[in-house]
Amino acid sequence: MSIVRVIRAGLLTTIQDLGRPGFRQFGVPTGGAMDRFSHELANRLVGNLPTAATLEMTLSGDELEFLGPTLIAITGGEFSPITTNMEQLSIPQNKPVHVSAGTRIRFQTAQRGCRCYLAVAGGFSVPEIMGSRSTLSSAQLGGLQGRALKSGDELPVGDLKSAGPGLVAVKEHVAISFPAWFVRPLALPAGDMVTLRVLPGEHSSMMSAESQLRFRDESFLITSQSDRMGYRLAATPLILENTSDMLSEGTAMGTVQLPPDGRPILLMADSAPTGGYRRIAHVISADLPLAAQVRPGQFLRFLETTMEEARSLFQKQRANLDHAITMAGLMPGVRVSERLPEPTGSAP
Numbered sequence: 001m002s003i004v005r006v007i008r009a010g011l012l013t014t015i016q017d018l019g020r021p022g023f024r025q026f027g028v029p030t031g032g033a034m035d036r037f038s039h040e041l042a043n044r045l046v047g048n049l050p051t052a053a054t055l056e057m058t059l060s061g062d063e064l065e066f067l068g069p070t071l072i073a074i075t076g077g078e079f080s081p082i083t084t085n086m087e088q089l090s091i092p093q094n095k096p097v098h099v100s101a102g103t104r105i106r107f108q109t110a111q112r113g114c115r116c117y118l119a120v121a122g123g124f125s126v127p128e129i130m131g132s133r134s135t136l137s138s139a140q141l142g143g144l145q146g147r148a149l150k151s152g153d154e155l156p157v158g159d160l161k162s163a164g165p166g167l168v169a170v171k172e173h174v175a176i177s178f179p180a181w182f183v184r185p186l187a188l189p190a191g192d193m194v195t196l197r198v199l200p201g202e203h204s205s206m207m208s209a210e211s212q213l214r215f216r217d218e219s220f221l222i223t224s225q226s227d228r229m230g231y232r233l234a235a236t237p238l239i240l241e242n243t244s245d246m247l248s249e250g251t252a253m254g255t256v257q258l259p260p261d262g263r264p265i266l267l268m269a270d271s272a273p274t275g276g277y278r279r280i281a282h283v284i285s286a287d288l289p290l291a292a293q294v295r296p297g298q299f300l301r302f303l304e305t306t307m308e309e310a311r312s313l314f315q316k317q318r319a320n321l322d323h324a325i326t327m328a329g330l331m332p333g334v335r336v337s338e339r340l341p342e343p344t345g346s347a348p
Contacts, residue, residue: 002068002157004120007104009150012058014135015124015143016117018051023130024273030253031134031142034228034269034292035115037186037321038076042119044325045073045096045183052123052158053133055149057116059295061107062149064118069101070157071121075185077113077293081105086175095182100175113188113293122158136270138229183324186289186317193219194294196287197305197313201256203242203278211238211262215280219299220264226296228270233300237262240278248274254283254291256302266291266300284310286317 016039019032033039033056040050055062061079066072074081074093081091085104091097093116099105107116126133126144135143144153204212220233238258251257255267257277266283267275268291281302283291294300 002070004155004157005065005067006062006149006151006153007065008063010057010062010107011060013062013149014056015053015126016056016134017053017132019134020130020132027273028130029136029270029272031136031270035076035289037289038117041183041185041321042073042075042117046071046119046121048119048123053126055118057107059114060109061116063104063106065104066099067101070099072097072099073119074116076116077188078111079107079116080111081107083175089176091176092178094185095178097176097178103175114295115292120157125156125158138270181328183328189290189294189298193299193301194290195301195303196283196291198281198283198302199307199310200304201279201281204280206240206242206278207280208239208241214238215302216304219301222294222296222298222300224296228268230268230271231266233264233266246276248276251275254288255279256281284313286313
């Protein structure tokens with residue numbers, strides 16, 4: 001079993017997978033990777049199943065040492081990773097990269113986006129709790145002792161045989177090597193204004209007519225009181241005409257709640273399964289990866305769409321990912337090792 005050692009911990013790095021979807025009835029958040037598209041892309045680039053555990057780095061990255069040779073992939077936000085124990089070499093993102101034993105890689109401050117994902121062939125082999133390796137920091141559950149990584153931690157990597165048909169034989173005697181092709185990722189937030197498409201929530205009509213218009217037309221600042229549980233948004237308060245008490249009801253990642261203070265909350269991966277605030281909108285599934293890549297200080301605008309368009313956009317997003325991986329030669333039945341020695345051009 002190989003080991004990845006944390007030389008210097010970043011701001012907030014946790015082990016994540018696709019979460020614990022089967023335990024919401026017991027009050028356990030689904031959790032898992034905030035940007036599931038980037039998490040899955042990283043895994044598929046190294047031949048893992050989408051359920052394998054990755055590292056999710058937030059805003060600033062770690063410095064890691066790979067004690068054994070392996071295959072990695074880095075996706076999501078632009079963290080400008082470089083090698084540090086040899087001539088400084090830039091590590092490309094969105095493609096598989098061979099890493100030799102002893103290589104150190106430093107992930108820097110995010111230039112664009114908020115979160116990046118590191119997958120290793122075989123996945124990070126921490127114990128499963130409730131069927132998941134994801135870290136839920138609020139409950140000190142999963143991951144590595146239920147917490148963010150810190151300097152000196154050692155992360156075991158799973159048996160390479162468990163990585164599936166995409167597994168490649170790691171090259172020896174070279175620091176890093178990689179193919180010429182890459183897989184085009186989802187677009188990262190550009191500029192300070194980010195638009196998220198939403199479906200109207202059950203309680204949207206409880207806002208005043210003016211507030212309904214302002215929710216669609218105004219922008220909302222993502223405040224520093226934002227984390228994996230949710231983003232607190234600042235703007236002129238929205239007004240609820242119906243403020244009667246209500247029982248807690250089901251929520252999900254992407255639900256936009258409106259508390260009594262009139263300042264919306266966009267719920268994210270670690271949010272509770274239920275909530276007692278009015279649900280005024282839901283970010284569509286296709287835009288949740290984009291929502292995961294925004295950061296405090298940026299602004300959100302909400303654009304209303306239809307269920308038909310939301311379904312079509314999600315299906316197109318999934319089809320594009322499958323097509324890109326197919327073009328890269330990483331689908332089951334095609335070994336990555338057959339593709340890496342010869343550049344194949346850019347996948348779409």
